[in-house]
Amino acid sequence: MRKLNFGPNDEDAKPVQWIVERLTKAWARRKLVLDGGDHPHEAHYLKLDCSKAKARLDWHPRWHLQTTLESITR
Numbered sequence: 001m002r003k004l005n006f007g008p009n010d011e012d013a014k015p016v017q018w019i020v021e022r023l024t025k026a027w028a029r030r031k032l033v034l035d036g037g038d039h040p041h042e043a044h045y046l047k048l049d050c051s052k053a054k055a056r057l058d059w060h061p062r063w064h065l066q067t068t069l070e071s072i073t074r
Contacts, residue, residue: 007048
């Protein structure tokens with residue numbers, strides 16, 4: 001079975017820190033508890049290759065990244 005990735009367009013790709021900062025700001029009213037323990041390494045930049053989904057299914061994201069972030073922080 002061939003796997004396909006679904007994610008943002010290249011122009012919406014952002015570093016992980018950029019996304020975390022916006023989510024943290026949006027959730028400022030909520031109480032967040034940070035775990036100060038040891039954590040596994042996290043990549044600074046994550047990007048899905050959606051080219052197969054676009055080519056084979058003519059799939060495209062419906063929302064820009066900012067719209068997506070706003071929808072999950074309501």
